[in-house]
Amino acid sequence: MPSKRAAQGKTVAKATRTVAKAKTVDVAFALPADVQADSVALCGEFNEWSAENVKLERDGDGSWRATVALEPGRSYRYRYLLDGQRWENAWQADGYVPNPYGGDDSVIVVE
Numbered sequence: 279m280p281s282k283r284a285a286q287g288k289t290v291a292k293a294t295r296t297v298a299k300a301k302t303v304d305v306a307f308a309l310p311a312d313v314q315a316d317s318v319a320l321c322g323e324f325n326e327w328s329a330e331n332v333k334l335e336r337d338g339d340g341s342w343r344a345t346v347a348l349e350p351g352r353s354y355r356y357r358y359l360l361d362g363q364r365w366e367n368a369w370q371a372d373g374y375v376p377n378p379y380g381g382d383d384s385v386i387v388v389e
Contacts, residue, residue: 322356
């Protein structure tokens with residue numbers, strides 16, 4: 279049965295909205311081989327500061343590496359957690375900002 283609007287000759291359009299998935303950029307994080315640790319976790323705003331989500335692995339040259347897909351157009355705070363106990367900032371960070379614990383967080387700008 280036609281709707282009342284359709285019967286009056288008016289077009290009824292159903293609006294749909296498509297949300298495009300945000301594109302990401304692969305960002306490499308690394309620490310040099312001389313970092314003394316048995317494990318290194320990458321913790322930051324991009325993973326809710328979890329020490330479980332992103333673990334760095336030793337590369338062939340002994341350096342620690344991990345790659346994370348991040349949304350471009352913003353900056354992210356992060357730090358490395360060595361052996362689950364000791365915080366380390368990135369030596370190659372784009373900047374540093376104070377955190378509420380009396381230290382500084384590394385900042386990376388993803389373009």
